[in-house]
Amino acid sequence: MxxxxxxxxxxxxxxxxxxxxxxxxxxxxxxxxxxxxxxxxxxxxxxxxxxxxxxxxxxxxxxxxxxxxxxxxxxxxxxxxxxxxxxxxxxxxxxxxxxxxxxxxxxxxxxxxxxxxxxxxxxxxxxxxxxxxxxxxxxxxxxxxxxxxxxxxxxxxxxxxVDYERVRPEICAMYDPFGNAVHALSKTDVRGARVAVFGCGQIGLFSVLLARHFGAAKVIGIDVNPDNLKMAEALGAHETILVKPEKKEHDYDVDQAVIDQVMKLTYGKGVDVSMEMAGFNSSVNNCIAATRFGGDVILFGIKDGDFVVPNFSRMVVKGITMHNVIGRQIFKTWQIAQRVLSDETNGVQDKMWNVIxxxxxxxxxxxxxxxxxxxxxxxxxxxxxxxxxxx
Ligand SMILES: [Zn+2]
Ligand SMILES: [Zn+2]
CATH class of the missing domain: 3.90.180.10 (Medium-chain alcohol dehydrogenases, catalytic domain)
Known part of the structure; x- marks a missing residue:
């Protein structure tokens, strides 16, 4: 039996x-x-x-x-x-x-x-x-x-x-999604960079926290939900932008008000790094539009379906590097995640527990x-x- x-x-x-x-x-x-x-x-x-x-x-x-x-x-x-x-x-x-x-x-x-x-x-x-x-x-x-x-x-x-003495068990259960953010952030050097995180759900919030921890000069959290933006601020975002519904011709068109704000916050240049953590077609286009010439776009949020990217040649003309992130590097990502989470002095684990x-x-x-x-x-x-x- x-x-x-x-x-x-x-x-x-x-x-x-x-x-x-x-x-x-x-x-x-x-x-x-x-x-x-x-x-x-x-x-x-x-x-x-x-x-x-x-x-x-x-x-x-x-x-x-x-x-x-x-x-x-x-x-x-x-x-x-x-x-x-x-x-x-x-x-x-x-x-x-x-x-x-x-x-x-x-x-x-x-x-x-x-x-x-x-x-x-x-x-x-x-x-x-x-x-x-x-x-x-x-x-x-x-x-x-x-x-x-x-x-x-x-x-x-x-x-x-894992070691429950160093990382509380509830947080240990999040190594896998936290690792997605660690992996995404490892695609390019964010030290001294201006980083925009499009979509502040769980992995977007982890990305805000990590971008700040890894030494970004300015972290901008972007989301449709004001509560998520409050959390992004508490996790270290220097600036946040609320995405409000805009009149657009197509769903996939950029949110121009968001791009305008990113440009203002970056003195007309655009961010060095955009991270796509929301999965919407418009969010992908926002990432490309918000990134400076020569910058990096990191895609993670996308799930199923077709995407429209108008004027795709911008990617070439602007010299943008696109990174696509799946899963975690086994076990390099896990090692980095463990170091970040188990260092009591850096506050990362406490912020995950208290804020998120x-x-x-x-x-x-x-x-x-x-x-x-x-x-x-x-x-x-x-x-x-x-x-x-x-x-
Ligand atoms: Zn998952
Ligand atoms: Zn294989």
């Missing part, structure tokens, strides 16, 4: 993709390691999940607005219909395959977070140390089972051992209290939420 555990899921047969929304709490069998049935289990672990973060992409899944093909195709190839959701986690290793200690130095009792991209290790990019662009990767909670469950099975090669997480007030949701209504209310109110999985 297998014991059952609680998990947040979607079942394409029971719930349907188009017909349902949100995450559905279910009892599922507790995962086990069985090396004789599956040799890959020798390099996997069972993690008792303590905390799990709600990513921007999870919000997209909640509204069935992202990754539909990846869910459908991956489940079809696995011959099943239920997917455990979620990919940002921290917990404790409670069982380890026979090769885990020897291969990865990880053992039972270790507190661990881990990268959500399970890479192949064999392709050209993986072999060249560029696993973030592995051509044969799976993503936890999308194309393989994720971590919104009391116990989960994860490949040990994805794990990053409101000191845990209403932003930590016990799995036992999960309901669609509660989560939707909290998603409207806060940029970042974390589940307390064992409570």
């Amino acid at each position: 297998s014991t059952s555990i609680k998990a947040l899921t979607i079942d394409l047969k029971e719930d349907g993709w188009e017909k349902s929304r949100g995450f559905i709490k279910r009892e599922i069998p507790k995962p086990t390691l069985n090396e004789s049935a599956d040799p890959a289990d020798s390099a996997s672990v069972i993690v008792k999940v303590h905390y799990a973060g709600l990513c921007g992409s999870d919000r997209g899944i909640w509204n069935r607005a992202a990754f539909s093909d990846m869910f459908k195709e991956s489940l079809a190839s696995e011959g099943k219909s239920l997917r455990v959701l979620g990919h940002e986690f921290v917990g404790e290793v409670v069982e380890a395959g026979s090769k885990v200690e020897a291969l990865y130095g990880i053992s039972v009792g270790n507190p661990v977070s881990g990268d959500s991209h399970v890479t192949c290790g064999k392709c050209f990019q993986c072999r060249m140390g560029e696993a973030e662009v592995c051509q044969d990767q799976s993503i936890l909670g999308i194309s393989i089972d994720g971590i919104y469950a009391e116990y989960v099975k994860v490949p040990a090669k994805n794990l990053w051992v 997480m409101k000191g845990g007030q209403e932003t930590i949701i016990p799995l036992s209290e999960f309901s669609a209504e509660l989560l939707e209310e909290r998603m409207r109110a806060y940029p970042k939420l974390v589940f307390d999985i064992q409570k």
